[in-house]
Amino acid sequence: MIVLLFSCLALSPRAEPAFALVPSVLAVQDAGFEAKLAAAGKDVAKLVELAEASSKAGQEEDARKAWRKVLEVDSKHEAAHKGLRHQFYDGKWFESLTELAKYKREETARMKAKGLARFGEQWVPDAELPFLQLGWTKDDKGAFVDPFEIERAKRNAELEAAGSKYRPDDNSWVAPADFDKWEKLLWKCGDEWVEMAKANEYHAKLEHPWELVSDHFVITTTCDWDGGNLARWHAEKAYPELVRLFGCAPKAKVDVVVLNSLAQYNEVAGNTPLFPEADGFSSLHGAYFADLLFDTSTKPARFQGCGVSYWDRKDAKISAWGPYWARWAAAQSFIDAIDPSWAAIGERVATAAAGGAQVGAPEFAPVFWAEKKVPRWLRYGAASYVERFMKDPLAAEGADPWTMRAFAFTEVKKTGGLRKLDEVFAFKLELKDIPGSSRLYQEAGLVVSYLLDGAPGKDLAGKLEAFQAALKTGKKAEVTKAVEALEKALVKSDKELRKFAGL
Numbered sequence: 001m002i003v004l005l006f007s008c009l010a011l012s013p014r015a016e017p018a019f020a021l022v023p024s025v026l027a028v029q030d031a032g033f034e035a036k037l038a039a040a041g042k043d044v045a046k047l048v049e050l051a052e053a054s055s056k057a058g059q060e061e062d063a064r065k066a067w068r069k070v071l072e073v074d075s076k077h078e079a080a081h082k083g084l085r086h087q088f089y090d091g092k093w094f095e096s097l098t099e100l101a102k103y104k105r106e107e108t109a110r111m112k113a114k115g116l117a118r119f120g121e122q123w124v125p126d127a128e129l130p131f132l133q134l135g136w137t138k139d140d141k142g143a144f145v146d147p148f149e150i151e152r153a154k155r156n157a158e159l160e161a162a163g164s165k166y167r168p169d170d171n172s173w174v175a176p177a178d179f180d181k182w183e184k185l186l187w188k189c190g191d192e193w194v195e196m197a198k199a200n201e202y203h204a205k206l207e208h209p210w211e212l213v214s215d216h217f218v219i220t221t222t223c224d225w226d227g228g229n230l231a232r233w234h235a236e237k238a239y240p241e242l243v244r245l246f247g248c249a250p251k252a253k254v255d256v257v258v259l260n261s262l263a264q265y266n267e268v269a270g271n272t273p274l275f276p277e278a279d280g281f282s283s284l285h286g287a288y289f290a291d292l293l294f295d296t297s298t299k300p301a302r303f304q305g306c307g308v309s310y311w312d313r314k315d316a317k318i319s320a321w322g323p324y325w326a327r328w329a330a331a332q333s334f335i336d337a338i339d340p341s342w343a344a345i346g347e348r349v350a351t352a353a354a355g356g357a358q359v360g361a362p363e364f365a366p367v368f369w370a371e372k373k374v375p376r377w378l379r380y381g382a383a384s385y386v387e388r389f390m391k392d393p394l395a396a397e398g399a400d401p402w403t404m405r406a407f408a409f410t411e412v413k414k415t416g417g418l419r420k421l422d423e424v425f426a427f428k429l430e431l432k433d434i435p436g437s438s439r440l441y442q443e444a445g446l447v448v449s450y451l452l453d454g455a456p457g458k459d460l461a462g463k464l465e466a467f468q469a470a471l472k473t474g475k476k477a478e479v480t481k482a483v484e485a486l487e488k489a490l491v492k493s494d495k496e497l498r499k500f501a502g503l
Contacts, residue, residue: 130346171211200224221258235330237393238386247468250337265310278365286325292360307332331383341371373479377427384445454500
């Protein structure tokens with residue numbers, strides 16, 4: 001059978017000519033194109049006509065030959081470059097995306113050395129890029145302003161011009177026709193004016209919490225109004241202590257969230273709920289920083305990271321901790337306002353707007369925290385300080401104001417004492433070691449307590465002042481250098497520090 005098959009193939013008169021036809025036809029076609037190409041010579045119009053005809057006939061290789069011939073005559077011919085799929089950028093044509101990408105990388109490096117960054121098709125100062133990505137604009141003084149704040153200021157001015165009055169006790173504007181309701185201490189909830197009991201019931205829900213405004217904070221709370229008012233008071237008590245430590249203050253009021261129960265606190269934490277966080281540190285304490293919080297209802301999205309705590313005023317045992325955690329949350333909001341991560345935020349918002357990753361996704365957090373100038377031990381130490389190491393704001397006149405700090409020292413001693421300072425500075429929080437991490441919070445607070453109230457030597461006090469001066473420059477390299485010097489000075493003062501805390 002096999003022999004017969006090969007015999008048939010060998011005898012077939014149609015087998016060989018069928019395959020020999022194809023190359024001869026292509027040869028004729030090639031010869032025809034080459035003749036036309038030669039005939040066109042350096043006549044750009046004829047070469048373009050030949051290229052377009054070849055492309056239309058599906059003969060792309062011939063079209064490319066014609067386009068290349070055009071470029072030999074006219075190196076700037078746009079149609080020829082496009083026909084060859086070249087990329088135009090910076091007044092030049094690049095033969096491939098790879099070549100263009102290499103050029104852009106080199107260009108970016110050159111511009112970065114000059115302090116410039118790419119924004120669309122233009123180069124802008126590095127410091128301005130995040131705000132441009134966020135859609136901010138400059139005011140008359142050349143400072144960047146959030147368009148949301150511009151719109152709010154405009155709306156407030158219109159309300160004031162119409163005779164309305166601002167009520168900070170619920171962050172609202174009351175129209176002249178409703179002044180009598182204000183005088184009766186009624187509160188507008190939705191479309192209704194109600195008494196305090198109903199208002200507290202209405203604002204206990206996460207969908208529409210109270211907002212109480214003070215000189216430096218906006219307290220968003222689901223506690224009853226009295227509880228929110230106390231949280232506002234405690235936040236203000238923490239404020240001057242934070243200014244004393246950092247030597248500067250936020251330029252605007254900062255947001256703090258105080259929830260009414262542990263159940264509500266657990267509900268809003270995590271990496272997807274209402275006030276999301278990346279690391280799960282809400283489980284270490286009665287407060288945390290919501291580092292993944294963005295308002296996506298605006299375009300572009302707005303970062304709204306803030307301190308979050310809870311104050312269960314119905315539980316006598318837990319209620320005592322409410323003021324502590326409120327001050328801790330206020331400190332976190334304060335510090336983030338003086339040490340923002342605008343580059344990380346701007347890049348994230350721009351990427352999301354272009355169809356990239358979600359703004360509040362967990363992978364944003366490492367970049368956000370890496371940009372910080374204030375180290376975590378000092379940030380958390382400041383929060384711990386105003387929580388339990390500063391003078392007791394509730395101490396009666398004439399009473400010892402340091403009883404709260406004395407209790408905090410005792411707690412540190414009871415739970416294992418102060419570890420090596422280098423370990424405190426490393427500040428490694430671990431969810432698998434909640435007691436150890438909670439203790440680390442307080443150890444950092446103890447170190448800050450010594451810095452502010454322990455009568456440190458001139459060298460250490462000078463290092464703190466140098467840190468404050470560096471922080472005002474806004475330059476991370478200078479702050480890092482100042483922090484390293486401060487840490488070394490603290491290590492030298494280790495013996496005095498422990499003596500101060502009774503350890």
